[in-house]
Amino acid sequence: MRTVYDRLAHASIMRLNQASMDKLYDLMTMAFKYQVLLCPRPRDILLVTFNHLDAIKDFISNSPGILNQVDETFRRLIETYNPLSDGEFQLIRQTLLIFFQDMHIRVSIFLKDKVQNSNGRFVLPTSGPVPWGTEVPGLIRIFNHKGVEVKRAEFTTAGNYVTPQREGSFELYGDRVLKLGTNMYSVTRPVExxxxxxxxxxxxxxxxxxxxxxxxxxxxxxxxxxxxxxxxxxxxxxxxxxxxxxxxxxxxxxxxxxxxPEELSYKVINIEATQEPARRAELSRILGELDVAEPRPGSAEKGEDLLALMDGL
Incomplete structure (x- = not known):
């Protein structure tokens, strides 16, 4: 997969050194992992892919030839993956997450949006719309052996869940509803x-x-x-x-x-700077005692130093 990234990045006039390529690879892999992990349901992986292709179509809107090729890619994806069951999509999603499970690289934009912890793991939301085709949590139904509902029990949830307005479109043109797979840098963010x-x-x-x-x-x-x-x-x-x-x-x-957090508490260090003159005088005195300057030799013979050294031995 890294080879594919390298070839895609160098397919244009852009040239990246090894460090920049490593950062780009980490960013793309973590962004893809985030999108797959936060899909409300396994089938929505296809909507994420359609969002990617919709963005490509916006870039090449003035090139009819390339646009037709992207539309053909759309049609083949729809033809191949639309007939799959939810269980097959779950297997695809699980396989992708197993591949990325050991990657916990911190990304600045995810840290700023508080969707990623400092250890590199993503934060799963506990509120918002539930997956399409499901109900808002809070109700338990009990059935007998004949499949007849005999009892209901309600409970309070910690999250604020809502029913989704509509399902995303799986057609060639349409509203995907799901925002995963769109440009995550296009969102206007408040000043920190x-x-x-x-x-x-x-x-x-x-x-x-x-x-x-x-x-x-x-x-x-x-x-x-x-x-x-x-x-x-x-x-x-x-x-x-x-x-x-x-x-x-x-x-x-x-x-x-x-x-x-309480475990990250720290001690306050006060710097007392009211006795600088006295301290400076003391430091000057100590510095004067450390003066090790030697007098420069006079007009002695060159061999006297060597003879003195031998006499000392």
Whole structure:
């Protein structure tokens, strides 16, 4: 399969080095595994394939000759796979997942969308539309030996399941309904550092990012003070200088602190920088004691060093 990827990537004018080819291969295999794994029912694998071919048709809409070839591929897929039973599609799906089961490569777009964990495993949704032809969970029917329903029991589900509106089209032209197999980069995604959900707050954050940061000078002064090259008086007010923040906004920092697991808790390290002059003097004294500079030799003979070495032996 890797050979097929290499030939497809190099069929155009694009040329990839080994590292880029490895990343492309990992991305494509994990994307395909994600699509097969999240198919609502085994037969929907065919809808994923049709979404792939629909995207190809959009690229070649101005080339009638190639478009006819893609349509012929459509017809052969329909002719070959439409008659298969659900059990046969399940066997195809299971075979594909067995092939990809040991691949747990993390993909940035999946991690951002929170559909993949940090260990590379995908997150299965517990809500949304159920597969076509099935009922929303929450009802148990009990039948007797004659096949007659004798009792019903309802239960509460943890997920928010809904009935699908319609089935995807398995014809040459039609609405596939299923979004798996479409361009996963075409979805408009919110700004990751935006927590309020308000466009007004987003605009104000952008304005703050453009404006000069007054703490930048304080950070440089603090660094110079730690290195011993600058004496700065402590501010008169209650301010204690500046606070190092690795997040874009305070809201993002608070959100990260709330969602951080307990086992990943960390200790806060405070850097006390109020006694720099005394420490600097002590360091200067120690540095002076470590001075090992040797006097440059005078007009001695070249052989005196060798004779002195032999006398020492």
């Amino acid at each position: 550092t935006h927590m309020s959900g308000s466009s007004k707050d987003l605009a104000s954050q952008a304005k703050e990012n453009i404006a000069p940061n007054p703490l930048a000078k304080e950070e440089l002064n603090f660094l110079a003070r730690l290195l011993g090259g600058l004496d700065i008086q402590k501010p008169a007010g209650g301010e204690s200088g500046f606070r190092l923040n690795l997040f874009t906004t305070d809201e993002e920092e608070e959100h990260a602190a709330q969602t951080r």
